Structures are given as C-alpha cells and as structure tokens.
Amino acid sequence: MRRLLACTALFAAGDAAAEVSAPVARTIFGSSEVVTFSVLIGVISAAMISAIWLIRQRGNIEAENRQLRSDLSDANQRISRFQALIADKSRRIVIWDGLAERPEFLGQLPVETGAPQGDRDFLAFGRWIKPQSASQLERAIEMLRAHAQSFDLVLETQRNEVLEAQGRVSGGRAFVRFIALNNLRAELAELKLERDRLHTSLSTFRTLLDAIDLPVWQRSPDGKLEWVNEAYAEAVEARNPAAAAAEGRELLATTAREKIRAVSTFDTPFRDKVSTVVRGNRTFFDVVDARGPAGSAGMAIDISGIEAVREELARTLKSHAETLDHLATPVAIFDGNQRLQFYNQAFQRLWDLDMGFLERKPDNGELLDRLRAGAKLPEQLNWKQWKANALSVYQALDTQSDLWHLPNGQTLRVFATARPQGGATWVFENLTEKVDLETRYNTLVQVQGETIDHLAEGVAVFGPDGRIRLSNPAFRALWGISEAEAKPGTHIRAVEQACLPSYDQPDGWKRFAHIITSFDDERPSSRGILELRTGLILDYAVIPLPNAQTMLTFVNITDSVRVERALTEKNEALRKADALKNDFVHHVSYELRSPLTNIIGFADLLKTPAFGELNARQAEYVDHIATSSSLLLTIVNDILDLATVDAGIVQLDLTEVKLLDLLDDVAQQMAERLVESGVTLRIDAPDNLGRIVADQQRLKQVFIKLLTNAANFSPDGSAIGLTCGRDGSDFVFSVTDIGPGIPQDVLNTVFNRFESHGQRGGAGLGLSIVESFVSLHHGTVSIRSKEGEGTEVSCRIPSADMPKIIAAE
Incomplete structure (x- = not known):
C-alpha cells in the first residue's frame, strides 16, 4: 500500500515538472524524443489510474469481508444454540442424504434406555429394541427412504423403556428422530403398546x-350375541360368524339360556350338560358360560360321542358281567378300597359262602378271614405274612399266581391281577380235574376206539398218505359201506368209489382227498352240508389233527333241517298273519266301534222322558246296558289302540299343548268318575308350567288312564295326587294313591297286557296303553309301590320338534 502511495506521489511530481520544462524540452529535444517522452507519460498515467482503481476495489473487498465475518459469527452462534438443543440427552436424530449416503447422527439417548452410544451399533435395532418393535421400525425406515412415507411409532427397548420414533423427509433428506418419553407421554405410549398387545392377543x-x-x-x-366362532356359525347353519351374530341365531334353547342367565354369577360360571338340536340331530353339549362386567362368554363341548361311549361301556360291562356269571371258572372283582364288587355263581359255589355276606360287599381281607375260619383255605405257618402277600396284588404291576391246596382235596391255581382303574380281579382255576385227567390219560387213550365206535356221529381218520386209520360204525352206516370197504389202510380213492352210489358230486370226496393229501404247511379246517341220494342230510367237518392226520366227521342233521324248513314256512305264515292283523286294524276298527256307539246312544235315548217313562227295573236294566256298553267300548278302544301301536301305524298329531289347560280339561272329565269312586283329586302344578309339543289327545288319554287306575285302587274318602313339573324341556308328572299297593313279585308285570291285580283291576290294559303312548313320545314310565302304602306312577315326556310346516307358519 505504501508502495502504491509513493508511486502515485512520484507520478504527480513528474507531471508538474513536465509542465514547467516543456518549452525547454522542445527547445532542447527533438521531435522523436518528444514522442517517446509522451508515450512514457501516457504509460505512467495509465499505471496511476489502475493503482487508484485497485485501491478502491481493495476497500470494497475489506468491507465485504467484514460483513461475511459478522454473518459467520451469527451462524456459528445459531449452530451452537442448535447443538446445545440437540445435545439434550433425551433425543437422537439420524439423517440420510440420499439412498446411498452414510447416515449422520446428532444427539444421544439416555443410558437407561439401553440405546448404544456408537453410531454403527445404534443402527443395529434388533440388539437393543424388542423384536416386534425393531421389525416395525426397519420396515418404516425403508418406506421412508424409498417412498418418502412419514411415520410415528412407539418402540419398546430390551430394558422395557419406551421411545417415540418420528420419520420425516425434508429437502431430499430423510430424518428419523428418537425421543425418550417420560411422564404423561411415556404413560400414554405404554398404554398404546398395551392396547396393541391386547388387540394382538384378542x-x-x-x-x-x-x-x-x-x-x-x-x-x-x-x-x-356380539361374536361367535366358525364352529358356532356352522352349528346354527349361518353363512358366516358375522351373519350368525347379526341375525341373533341361538345354539341353545330358550330354557337353557334362561337357566344360564339365572345360575351364572361373576364368581361361579355355569357348568352343565345341555341338550339341543344341531342340523336335525339331538346333540348333547357340556356348556361352560362365564359372566364378566362387560357381558359373558361361553363354550359348548360336544359330548354326544362321550355319552354314546358311556352307554356302550355300561352295556359292555353288563354284558361282561353276564358272561362272567355263566362261566364255570370262579371270578371275583374288588374295587380300589379292596371291597367286593362282583362275583359269579361259580365263585359262590366254590367257597359255599352266604349270599347275604357276599351282597354286603365285604373287604378282601375279611373274606380271606371268613374262608380261613371255615377251614376252606390251606393251613399256613404264618397267616399274617401269607395274607399280606396275597393282598399285595393291589400294589403290584404284574399278575400274581399261586397254587392253593385246599383241605377238601381240591387244587386251585389263583390268578390275581391289579385293575387299571384300581382294585384287583381274582380268578380261581380248578386244577383238580386237570390233574385227574392227566392221571387217566392213558386209560382214555385205550378206550378211545371204543368211545368213537359208540358215537352217533360218523368219524373217519386219515393219515397224510391218504389211507384210513380208523372209522366207526356210524360212518359206515351213513355212507352205506361195509366194514371191509373202510378197513384201516384203505386209500381214500377206494373209499370214494365205495361211496359213489350215495353221493357222486365232484365237490365231495374229491375235495376231501385234496385236503387230506395236500402238502400245504397250513391245513385249513372246513365245514359244509351234503345231501345224499338216500335222503340223508349230513353236516360234515374236515378237522386237521396232529401228526398231519385229518379227521372227517359227519352228523345226520336230516331232522333238524326238516324242522328248520318247517319253521321257515311257519315264519312266513306268521308274517302273513301279521299283515292280516294290520289289515284288520285298518278296516275293522270302525265296524267294532259303530255297533257299541249305537247301543250307547239308544240306551241314552231310552232314558229320556220323550220315549216314555221307565219303571224302576227297566231303568236299572238300561243303566246296566249303558254302563256295560261304555266299559266294552273302552276295552275295544284300548285293544284297537294297542293293535295300531303294534302295527306301527300310529302317527302322533304334534301340536303345542298348554299344559295348564290340559290339566283343567282332564280334571273336568274325571270329576264325575272320581265322584262315583268316592275319591278326590289333588293337583300340584306350578303356574309357569308352560307348553310342550306333543299329541294332546294321546297325552290326555295317559292322564285319564293313570287317574282312573288310581281311583280304582283308592279307598273311599281318600285322595289321589297329580304332581306336575318341568325338568329342562321335559314334562314330568306323577300320579299317587294310598291304595293297597302292588306286591313286589308282580310289580315287574304291571305293564304287561291283560295283567290285572286286585278286585277292581279291569281288563289290565290301562298301564300298557300308558307305556305305549309315552314310548311313542320318546318318554319313560316308572312305577314305585309298596304294599299297604300305595302306588306312584311317574312319567317323563320330552318336548318334540314342531312339524316343519307348522314351524314355518
């Protein structure tokens, strides 16, 4: 700068000197020198002008520099403020500039969140954020960078801390801000996470x-209904679960739902077995329904198969018990408490024990003590030890067996097996006969031939070479051959030739010869029937014997076959008779009832004054005619009703019956009959008895028959009771009287037809008709009676399904 100023002063002094000395110069120098000097003066002037311009530009630049330094200071101050704001350890920002750029990190998260401090580790979200939150964050970041989709997420770290992640795009850059939440925002975020978890769980x-x-x-x-599952929708035949809930389709009957609503509480859910109809089939469900503040929820477990299995098990156990009871081998079964639960007749005969003692279900140890006291068990040196060993079967895993040599000379092999459900089964195999048979085996072998000779069954034994070993006279007589033709050593081909006059079919002796002379390892047995030319019908059997021998047996079944054919013909005749009976019921019922109805009508007409006055005897006779005709009409109606039931042509007229109206109708119809019998009727029925789908006329007949039967056996001045109620959808009622009762030896026959007990028993069809009509309704009838205390007959009738046409209406 100083140089530039000195040059400028020098150039100014030169100009002044030039102006003073110009005339002198022109006088001193020539023209060429003047030109040169002028050029020099011009160059110096241009240099001075350039210097002045440069000085001015330098001043402008310095001013701009001062302004830039001021702006830079302001920017640094703003950056410091921003960095101080970001440096708050409650948030961290990750910035991506484009898809391929490395991210930039700003700020830090608190240490307690578990977030890594290093940049590389921070992006490994799966290491410090829970897997579900990490996967959501990675998908959101990918969509943010690729498609500029903003997001707001609540994340949960491995340390159960809650973070908020916000993703945005600005100026071509992707920003993700992680904020550590606290106070109300943290609680709100945790509630949101909890809501998401609950929603996912639901x-x-x-x-x-x-x-x-x-x-x-x-x-x-x-x-x-708010929600149902697929199985519910399928059970109620709805399009889908939403449609089932929207249409309010109920799986359970109204009575069952009301029972659930009445029984279920917040502390005790409803648990019971409920019957309903699913796709037209009666189905049993084990229903569990729990109530809560927001409503209730339930589940139905189909136990129809279990019920069927339970019934089948009961039948199987009963069948096994009946089978064991007919076995000759003594068997006794004890339960888990070592008490006797079952014994067969052979067991009782073996030990000759009192039936009362056995029916008392004694303890196994008590039973052994009783047998020892009766000198029926082997004598033991240490009875307690022997008894403990015998009873150890209840804790054993394998079957225990022992030989008991009884004082009466019998030898028993005792098998004791623990049962899977607890208890043990004792089987007593009597070896006495087996031992005796072994001792007599040689004797039996010697008399074998003699025994076979006296059999009525034809027997022939052949060796593997096809030659006969022995035959009895019955064999030769059935086939009409001589003893010489069937002597030992004769080949089966020769026997076949001797038997041809009686039977020459190719499937006869040729097949016997093939089986007898076959070299197969397994020789099957065979059975069949042959009809000989002589008219005999033989039941034959081919039985393989040891040592490759074969036995042929022939039994004359001519008489039994003839009897069978006769029975077949008789059965056909009975079938035709049954058809004839049905035709009789169809066509003759009107002809049986019509004459009796006319007799009753004319008897009533004779009683009217319009046909004249009757004397006392005539009036008495007319009353007898009317009474006997009515009784006969009742008997005929009962017989025809039973006949129609047996014929299977009865069809129930199912309607919706108001039970209280039915009881009033029955009471009115029975009023006169009860007055004649001198008894009163007491009806005990609730007001909400409701309705039932049944045949009203048949149901009314059941009531009339039961009340009439009770009135017949009730003493004068007494009362008969009619108790009615509901058990679910079933209608339950009972009729009681205080009559003489029914003896126990005839109680099981009261439902048999034409079984009458007592002086006023009638034809004995009332209870039989009651049982038939109740059975048609798929109901049950039971009777309880004791001599001198009266009789009670109870009926249970389930509600049927309304016919489809009526239900549609």
Whole structure:
C-alpha cells in the first residue's frame, strides 16, 4: 500500500515538472524524443489510474469481508444454540442424504434406555429394541427412504423403556428422530403398546377359537350375541360368524339360556350338560358360560360321542358281567378300597359262602378271614405274612399266581391281577380235574376206539398218505359201506368209489382227498352240508389233527333241517298273519266301534222322558246296558289302540299343548268318575308350567288312564295326587294313591297286557296303553309301590320338534 502511495506521489511530481520544462524540452529535444517522452507519460498515467482503481476495489473487498465475518459469527452462534438443543440427552436424530449416503447422527439417548452410544451399533435395532418393535421400525425406515412415507411409532427397548420414533423427509433428506418419553407421554405410549398387545392377543385368541371345532360365543351385558366362532356359525347353519351374530341365531334353547342367565354369577360360571338340536340331530353339549362386567362368554363341548361311549361301556360291562356269571371258572372283582364288587355263581359255589355276606360287599381281607375260619383255605405257618402277600396284588404291576391246596382235596391255581382303574380281579382255576385227567390219560387213550365206535356221529381218520386209520360204525352206516370197504389202510380213492352210489358230486370226496393229501404247511379246517341220494342230510367237518392226520366227521342233521324248513314256512305264515292283523286294524276298527256307539246312544235315548217313562227295573236294566256298553267300548278302544301301536301305524298329531289347560280339561272329565269312586283329586302344578309339543289327545288319554287306575285302587274318602313339573324341556308328572299297593313279585308285570291285580283291576290294559303312548313320545314310565302304602306312577315326556310346516307358519 505504501508502495502504491509513493508511486502515485512520484507520478504527480513528474507531471508538474513536465509542465514547467516543456518549452525547454522542445527547445532542447527533438521531435522523436518528444514522442517517446509522451508515450512514457501516457504509460505512467495509465499505471496511476489502475493503482487508484485497485485501491478502491481493495476497500470494497475489506468491507465485504467484514460483513461475511459478522454473518459467520451469527451462524456459528445459531449452530451452537442448535447443538446445545440437540445435545439434550433425551433425543437422537439420524439423517440420510440420499439412498446411498452414510447416515449422520446428532444427539444421544439416555443410558437407561439401553440405546448404544456408537453410531454403527445404534443402527443395529434388533440388539437393543424388542423384536416386534425393531421389525416395525426397519420396515418404516425403508418406506421412508424409498417412498418418502412419514411415520410415528412407539418402540419398546430390551430394558422395557419406551421411545417415540418420528420419520420425516425434508429437502431430499430423510430424518428419523428418537425421543425418550417420560411422564404423561411415556404413560400414554405404554398404554398404546398395551392396547396393541391386547388387540394382538384378542386377535390371536379369536383366530384360535375359529380354528377349533367347539362352538364359542360372546354376549353383551343384555344377552345379545356380539361374536361367535366358525364352529358356532356352522352349528346354527349361518353363512358366516358375522351373519350368525347379526341375525341373533341361538345354539341353545330358550330354557337353557334362561337357566344360564339365572345360575351364572361373576364368581361361579355355569357348568352343565345341555341338550339341543344341531342340523336335525339331538346333540348333547357340556356348556361352560362365564359372566364378566362387560357381558359373558361361553363354550359348548360336544359330548354326544362321550355319552354314546358311556352307554356302550355300561352295556359292555353288563354284558361282561353276564358272561362272567355263566362261566364255570370262579371270578371275583374288588374295587380300589379292596371291597367286593362282583362275583359269579361259580365263585359262590366254590367257597359255599352266604349270599347275604357276599351282597354286603365285604373287604378282601375279611373274606380271606371268613374262608380261613371255615377251614376252606390251606393251613399256613404264618397267616399274617401269607395274607399280606396275597393282598399285595393291589400294589403290584404284574399278575400274581399261586397254587392253593385246599383241605377238601381240591387244587386251585389263583390268578390275581391289579385293575387299571384300581382294585384287583381274582380268578380261581380248578386244577383238580386237570390233574385227574392227566392221571387217566392213558386209560382214555385205550378206550378211545371204543368211545368213537359208540358215537352217533360218523368219524373217519386219515393219515397224510391218504389211507384210513380208523372209522366207526356210524360212518359206515351213513355212507352205506361195509366194514371191509373202510378197513384201516384203505386209500381214500377206494373209499370214494365205495361211496359213489350215495353221493357222486365232484365237490365231495374229491375235495376231501385234496385236503387230506395236500402238502400245504397250513391245513385249513372246513365245514359244509351234503345231501345224499338216500335222503340223508349230513353236516360234515374236515378237522386237521396232529401228526398231519385229518379227521372227517359227519352228523345226520336230516331232522333238524326238516324242522328248520318247517319253521321257515311257519315264519312266513306268521308274517302273513301279521299283515292280516294290520289289515284288520285298518278296516275293522270302525265296524267294532259303530255297533257299541249305537247301543250307547239308544240306551241314552231310552232314558229320556220323550220315549216314555221307565219303571224302576227297566231303568236299572238300561243303566246296566249303558254302563256295560261304555266299559266294552273302552276295552275295544284300548285293544284297537294297542293293535295300531303294534302295527306301527300310529302317527302322533304334534301340536303345542298348554299344559295348564290340559290339566283343567282332564280334571273336568274325571270329576264325575272320581265322584262315583268316592275319591278326590289333588293337583300340584306350578303356574309357569308352560307348553310342550306333543299329541294332546294321546297325552290326555295317559292322564285319564293313570287317574282312573288310581281311583280304582283308592279307598273311599281318600285322595289321589297329580304332581306336575318341568325338568329342562321335559314334562314330568306323577300320579299317587294310598291304595293297597302292588306286591313286589308282580310289580315287574304291571305293564304287561291283560295283567290285572286286585278286585277292581279291569281288563289290565290301562298301564300298557300308558307305556305305549309315552314310548311313542320318546318318554319313560316308572312305577314305585309298596304294599299297604300305595302306588306312584311317574312319567317323563320330552318336548318334540314342531312339524316343519307348522314351524314355518
């Protein structure tokens, strides 16, 4: 700068000197020198002008520099403020500039969140964020960078801390801000996470419930269906679960739902077996329904198969008991408490024990003590030890066996086996006869031939070479051959030739010869029937014997076959008779009832004054005619009803019956009859007895028959009771009287037809008709009676399904 100023002063002094000395110069120098000097003066002037311009530009630059330094200071101050704001250890920002750029990190998260401090480790979200949150974050970041989709997420770290992640795009850059939440925001985020978890759990459980084949439902507090699963929708035949809930299709009957609503509480859920109809089939469900503040939820477990298996098991156990009872081998079964639960007749005969003692179900140890006291068990040196060893079967895993040599000379092999459900089974195999048979075996072998000779069954034994070893006279007589033709050593071909006059079919002796002379390892037995030319019908059997021998047996079944054919013909005749009986019921019922109805009608007409007055004897005779005709009409109606039931042509007229109206009708119809018998009727029925789908006329007949029967056996001045009630959808009622009762020896025959007991028993058809009509309704009848205390007849009638046409209406 100083140089530039000195040059400028020098250039100014030169200009002044030039102006003073110009005339002198022109005088001193020539023209060429003047030109040169002028050029020099111009160059110096241009240099001075350039210097002045440069000085001015330098001043402008310095001013701009001062302004830039001021702006830079302001920017640094703002950056410091921003860095101080980001340096708050509650948030961290990750910035991506484009898809391929490395991210930039700003700020840190608190240490307690578990977030790594290093940049590389921070992006490994799966290491410090829970897997579900990490996967959501990675998908959101990918969509943010690729498609500029913003997001707001609540994350949960491995240390159960809650973070908020916000993703945004600005100026071509992707920003993700991680904020450590606290106070109300943290609680709100945790509630959101909890809501998401609950929603996920609910969705998972509903998916699981849709996958199972058990109907499940959820109701609102007012009992309306809110949600059902696929199995429920299928059970009620709905399009889908949503349609089933929207249409309010119920799986359980109204009575069952009311019972659930009445029984279920917040602390005690409803648990019971409920019967309903699914796809037209009666189905049993084990229903569990739990109530909560927001409504209730229930599940129905189909136990129809279990019920069927339980019934089948009961039948099987009963069948096994009956089978064991007919076995000759003594068997006794004890339960887990070592008490006798079953014994067969052979057991009782073996030990000759008192039936009363056995029916008392004694303890196994008590039973052994009783047998020892009766000198029926082997004598033991140490009775307690022997008894303990015998009873150890209840803790044993394998079957225990022992030989008992009884004082009466019998030898028993005793098998004791622990039962899977507890208890033990004792089997007493009597070896006395086996030992005796072994001792007599040689004797039996010697008399074998003699025994076979006296058999009525034809027997022939052949060796593997096809030659006969022995035959008895019955064999030769059946086939009409001589003893020489069937002597030992004769080949089966020769025997076949000798038997040709009696039987020459190719499937006869040729097949016997093939079986006898076959070299097969397994020789099957064979049975069949042959009809000879002589008229005999033989039942034959080919039985393989040891040592490759074969026995042929022939039994004359001519008489039994003839009897069988006769029985077949008789059965056909009975079938035709049964058809004739059905035709009789169809066509003759009117002809049987019509004359009796006319007699009753004319007898009633004779009683009217319009046909003249009757004297006392005539009136008495007319009353007898009317009474006897009515009784005969009742008997005929009963017989025809039973005949129609037996013929299978009875069809129930199912309607919806109001039970209280039915009881009033029965009471009015029985009033006169009860007055004649001198008894009163006491009806005990609740007001909410409701309705039942049944045949009203048949149900009324059941009541009339039971009340009439009770009135017949009740003493004068007494009362008969009619008690009615409901058990679920079933209608249950009973009729009681205080008559003489029914003896126990005839109690099992009261439902038989024409079984009359007592002086006023009638034709004995009343209870039989009751049982038939109740059975037509798929109900049950039971009777309980004791001599001198009266009789009680109880009926249970389930509600039937309304016919489809009526139900549609």
